[in-house]
Amino acid sequence: MDADLLDQFVETTGSTMAEAMKYLKLCDNDINAAVGCYFDPTVGRSSGMLGEQEAAVRAPIAAFTDQINEQVAVGRMGKRPSIVFEDGDLGAMFKAPTDISFVGTLETAKIKGRNRKKWLLVNVQDKDVFQSQLLNRDLWCLEDVRDVIERHFVFWQIFRDNLEGEHFVKFYKFTEFPCICIIDPNTGELLKQWGHISHMEFMKEMHDFTSRYRFESGTRRKSFDFYGMSRADMFKIEKPPVLEPPPALYPSSSSSSSSSSPSPPSSPEPDSDPDTTLEPAPAMPEVPADVQPGTVHVTFRLPDGARHTGVFQQDGGCSELYRWLTIYAQMEDFNVWTAFPRVLVSDDEDVSVQSVVGGGNRAMLIVSEKE
Numbered sequence: 001m002d003a004d005l006l007d008q009f010v011e012t013t014g015s016t017m018a019e020a021m022k023y024l025k026l027c028d029n030d031i032n033a034a035v036g037c038y039f040d041p042t043v044g045r046s047s048g049m050l051g052e053q054e055a056a057v058r059a060p061i062a063a064f065t066d067q068i069n070e071q072v073a074v075g076r077m078g079k080r081p082s083i084v085f086e087d088g089d090l091g092a093m094f095k096a097p098t099d100i101s102f103v104g105t106l107e108t109a110k111i112k113g114r115n116r117k118k119w120l121l122v123n124v125q126d127k128d129v130f131q132s133q134l135l136n137r138d139l140w141c142l143e144d145v146r147d148v149i150e151r152h153f154v155f156w157q158i159f160r161d162n163l164e165g166e167h168f169v170k171f172y173k174f175t176e177f178p179c180i181c182i183i184d185p186n187t188g189e190l191l192k193q194w195g196h197i198s199h200m201e202f203m204k205e206m207h208d209f210t211s212r213y214r215f216e217s218g219t220r221r222k223s224f225d226f227y228g229m230s231r232a233d234m235f236k237i238e239k240p241p242v243l244e245p246p247p248a249l250y251p252s253s254s255s256s257s258s259s260s261s262p263s264p265p266s267s268p269e270p271d272s273d274p275d276t277t278l279e280p281a282p283a284m285p286e287v288p289a290d291v292q293p294g295t296v297h298v299t300f301r302l303p304d305g306a307r308h309t310g311v312f313q314q315d316g317g318c319s320e321l322y323r324w325l326t327i328y329a330q331m332e333d334f335n336v337w338t339a340f341p342r343v344l345v346s347d348d349e350d351v352s353v354q355s356v357v358g359g360g361n362r363a364m365l366i367v368s369e370k371e
Contacts, residue, residue: 005031013038094133097140100149101157105164106340113154113185117215120185121153124169126160126177131196135178139199148206152215154185171341182209186305188339188366284328287311291361296353299364300336302329317349318356325367337366 009020012035019038027033102109113120123140125132139145140157149155158165160177168174172181172190180202182192192209194202287309291297298321299309310324318336325331336345338356345356345365357363 002029005029009034009038094136095141096136096157097146097155100140100146100155102154104156106156106168109154109156110183110185110188116154118152118154118185119191119209119213119215120183121149121155122168122179122181122183123155123157124160124165124174124177124179124181125157129177132178135180135196139197139202142199144203145199148203148210152206152210153182167341187301282328284308285310295361296357297362298353298357299362300325300329300367301339301364302331302367303334303369312353314352314354316353318345318351318353319347319349321345321353321365322347329367331367333370335368335370337368339364339366342366 005024006020023034023038109120160169176195178196180194184191294314295311296314297309298312299307301307308329312320321336
C-alpha cells in the first residue's frame, strides 16, 4: 500500500496507521472516499471493520411532534381564523392573544373604536412566517403591552390568507409579514406601520404615538414637528385667527373731540361686483327615511370627516354623484372612491350608480381632494 496515502490519511484524520490501512483498503486506495468513510461511523459498523469502541455511538434524539390547530369562527359578518393551541409547553408559549383580540371584520372593529374613542391596532400574521408566532410569545403576552392596548386601542389580529385578511392586505398594500399598524377608525387612514418589533421598541413607539395623538370627538390632534417639515407642509397648517386690537385704542366717533388719540386708518371698501360675490351653498335636499324603489341612498364622507346623504336613481349615471357634490357640498377638484375595497368611481354618464354601489339600496362613498 502506498505510504504517501497512509501518511496523508493519518495527517488528515488524526487516526492510527492501522485505521488508515483499513479505510484505504475498504475504498480501494481512494483517499477522498476513505476520509469520508472515516467520519461516517455507519459505514464502519455496516462493514464490520471497526471495533466495539467505534461502534458505540450515542442514540439519536427521539422524534416528537406538536400540533397547531386552526379554528375557523363563521358568523354573520364572515369568517375569521384564530390560532388555538393544544395543552402543553409549546402551546402555552406561542398562544395567540385571543383574550384581548377583537373578533369580527374591519368595519365592526372601526365601529367599536369610534364608540370607545380608541385607535385600531392591527396585527397581520402569516402562518408560514415563524416571526408571527414570535410576536405572540415575546410581545402580546406581556403585561405592560396589554395595559397600553386596553387603554388606547382596539386590538385586531388577522391572517393574510383568509378573506378579510386578503382584503385588508390588498387595500393597504402590505407586502412583508408579520405587520403591525395603527388605523384611524374614523377615516380608515394608516397612521403607523411596523414589521416584527421588539418589546422595547414597541413600548417606545406606543409612548410616542399616544403623546402626539389625542382621540377627541372623532378627530385627532397632532403636535407638529416644525424642524422636520418642509415649507409646503408648514403652509398647510391651519393658522390661528388674528386677534383684533383692544377697543380702547380706537375711540368711537361719540368720544370727546378733544381727544388726542389718533384714529385708525380707514380701509377701502371691497368691490361689490355681483359676478365675484360667492353665493351660499343651496340647502341639502331632504332624504326620506324609507328607500323608494329604483333609488339608492348614498352617504358621502368628505375630507374633513363630514357626512352628507343624497338620493340617486339606480340606473342614473355616476356623473350625478359628482354633480351633487359640486352643488351641495361645494367640492372642487375631487375624486370619489368606494369604501372597501378602495376603487375610483368614474364620472362617466354611461356608468350607472347601481354598478358602483352593488345590489344594495344604501352605500358609503369616500370623497378625497385631488393631489
